[in-house]
Amino acid sequence: MFPFAKQFSLRRTPQSEPIPRTVPNAAGGHAFPVDDWTRLARFLVLGSEGGSFYAGERALTRDNAAAVLRCLAADGARAVAAIVAVSEGGRAPKPDPAIFALALAAGAESLETRRAALAALPRVCRTGTHLFQFAASVEASRGWGRSLRRAVGRWYLDRPVDAAAFQAVKVRNRAGWTHRDLLRLAHPETDEPARKALFDWICRGTLAAEAPALVHAFAAAQAPGLDPEGAAALVRAHRLPWEALPTGLLASRVVNEALLEGMPVGALVRQLGRLTAAGVVAPFSPGTAHVVAVLSDRERLLKARLHPMALLVALKTYASGRGVLGRLAWEPVAAVVEALNAAFYTAFRAVEPTGRRLVLALDVSGSMASGRVAGSGLTPREAAAAMALVTAATEERWQVVGFTGGEAGLTPLPLGPSLRLDAAVAATAGLPFGSTDCALPMRWALARGIQADAFVVYTDSETWAGPVHPVQALREYREKTGIPAKLVVVGLVSNGFSIADPDDAGMLDVVGFDAAAPAVIADFLRA
Template sequence: MAGVLNSILSYVVGTPQSEPMREDQVINNAGGYVWEVSDINRLRRFMCLGSEGGTYYVGEKELGLENAQCIRRMIMNGEGEKVVNEIKTFSVEGRTAKQNPILFALAICARDKDLKTKQAAYKVLDDVCRIPTHLFAFLELCEKLSRGTGWGRAHRRAVQDWYKRKSGKQLALAVTKYRQRNGWTHRDVLRLAHIKATKKPTAAVLKYIIKGLKVAREDFAIDEEADMDTENEKEEKETAQVLEFLTAVEEAKEAHEEEKVVQLIEKHRLVREHVPTQFLSSKLIWQALLREMPMTAMIRNLGKMTSIELLSDELSDEVSMVCEQLQCEESLKKARIHPFNVLLALKTYQSGHGDKGKLNWQPNKLIMNALDDAFYASFKNVEPTDKRFMLALDVSGSMSCNIHGASNVSAYCASAAMSMVTVRTEKNSHTVAFSHTMVPLKINASMKLTEVINEMKRIPMGATNCSLPMIHALKNNIPIDVFIVYTDCETWCGNVQPVEALRQYREKMNIDAKLIVCGMTSTGFTIADPDDTGMLDIAGFDSAAPEVIRNFIMGFI
């Protein structure tokens, strides 16, 4: 093997990766020389990948602080509104797997001294914090960042608007589905924000939060004899519907028979959070919930529903319903289902047990196949370019770390899944794996994600040499238009730097090849030269990554 490697390396000459090639290079966490990611790209990486669990070389705490400094640098450079726009775009378009990094970035902007940045942050609060869980997390982060200095006028007004802009029905569902998170309750928020509702349906919900259902019903009882115009009649009708829903929620709490809970679910569209714990092992209850269950909740509860045998029979209506939903691209897009969350659900469901507790199930093959289809469907605008690709997957030791805090999805597994999006889209693609040596990777468009990941597990890990894909293509005279390297950029092994290998490949093959570095962790490094317009650095698990890649290859960006 050493002889083959030396033969390959002889095709290129340059600067060892453990030494700087140019003055603008920096040393990475592994001791190799690379480039710093620009602040805007670092922000995007952080929002997509977070810093949960850190990487093989640096810890979570250090990465979090580094990314916070990146945001503050942009604000100091007058780019605070640009940061907020990025936060809103990534959140609204569902381009991130988890909301916490986005909320952290928004809280930094909201608590900054720059007035324009602060105003922009509070302006998008509704767009980013779509459910109470997000709002509570945002408020907690703001408290920590400001160290208990209190609620200013802008902060209070933004929170007031969050509650007041929702219809009575929307607010009633939100406050009963998410009663408390992160040590916060709605009563805490109302006390601090001093919210005064101008519309009766909203006021009825706020009264319910503070005083309970009985007082809310008494204070907002409909006067049948009062004269009402059309607008008042509409408001009174919605208030009555809100109180009826809240009554159903309270009745479900006190119910002793599952038939009663089923009736309330079917009539008032109650959700899992409204169901008392003692009924959450009932097949009838879950059958009723499934009919109107939101996509995210359905994916999260596939294991539970299989464990109680609701999804065990492959010929059942429930299995057909679940598979149809998972394979509906429009439904996935509407629910903002992120590809990483589908991958996580697939890996968890396939395992037959949860990460915590004693929940076990026998996986249903139809559902596993549907989850596989859902993974590809959850990416945005995947269209072929008809270019020649080499997909190079880093399988070095540092890629064994889990990403997004997921106990069963490593960076190398995630990169395998990402690469399959291109394999399924582009007819002319070569796939290889590398660490300190090249390893053939036999995957094809017909393979399921589980098969690809199992193939990856057979590959031994080693040190990192990100120049090997270009050297391999040059050595074997393989014509390539686009190299995509999936890596954490902790490259250090090798006698030539990746950019030098690419440039020598371009010169000797007479092909203006492009290099895309798909960063699988949120470190601040890239092997892509920022001064080379033929190189692009992107965050790995951005759901819009295939679209960005295509636009770059076709020369649109």
């Protein structure tokens, strides 16, 4: 009798072989393909900067751009709405992917899609930097027609004149573009004396008396011979941003004290190293008290759309005592380090604990150690540790494990919110690399009689090394324990794969480092 069942099984299939509805992934295994809308969501949050283990930056960007274009062709209004939702909700670590996707929408074949994209321009491109990025991206997909010029003109006309002046002095050039370039393309017309004077100053360098006071303050700050006390007075009187000051004044303590008083939250987080090096942030100083108060203000953090990853990267950099680039060095202040650690959790949306028993499984295989999440300095495996701690900080019953491949490839990890975030992230960096078997968490729990209500797997879904597919392992766990366990897959690379079966209501695929992800996970587990 020929053993057909040993040659083909829908219950225990090696991951190197397909099961129904799976496709080959980049690692040589098989996983479920995600649809274009999931790919769009992943790209908007995670981007493609730095590439991944299996795809270079250019290839990953092209694949994601193709998915964005397919979404725009299928339902342009829905795609533009998704871009706006991620951008306005502060759900992505960096604005670049949303700006790039909006530029693709502005060059779409559908007139309605182009109109929707250009109408959304001020909602997605809120700063001069954003607008310059959009201009650089949109030129690659369309010409400067009347509708595009009009939309750019409205960007300068619709915001209050003082807000337009602030962008003019803060961001003077990026991505090969200047405000002068865009104003000469758009030709916005205005009867407002202050706005007309602002445009004349940008385009011709003519500083009229009617120009906004901030422009006059900028001109005074750029004058030769200005001393630190004079610069500090200008900053306090006109709220000049640090970008409007000559570089030579930025090391001055009195100037940095003045800047700190009115510094926006995002700029404050990015400038902590420089503020500390200048002596403004020091043990028990008023500057430190101000920084801690800002980082402890939940409403202010959320209103600023400060993404948790910005805080995590700031924590990692600040605690190291030196900048990623350049020679700037400082002695970290413990109170600021702890405030950054707490602010990371605060920046996520409030989540009510589910009361479920959770296995938080971190993929620490070789592929998770390559690439950078959302263009940050974090690898996917480091980002996975941070995301897992957000859930652990909310829930009461959880176990964190790290897995690669092989029978000994799973290890319980002593990670939890009591461990400082940067230390937890660093701990995963020291774990050994290996192959990928995303079925290991379920197999491990079943072999040890661990009763779990859900498995939350943080991975790139490039699984290939196991004797059974992850979905098969979960279904076996359900059958043998009688627990209707759920599976949440937190994707940390913007590729086209997931280990979650889209036809199983007990499985969910979410985008890693989406600021809304912890709340989405909790709602799914609670249902």
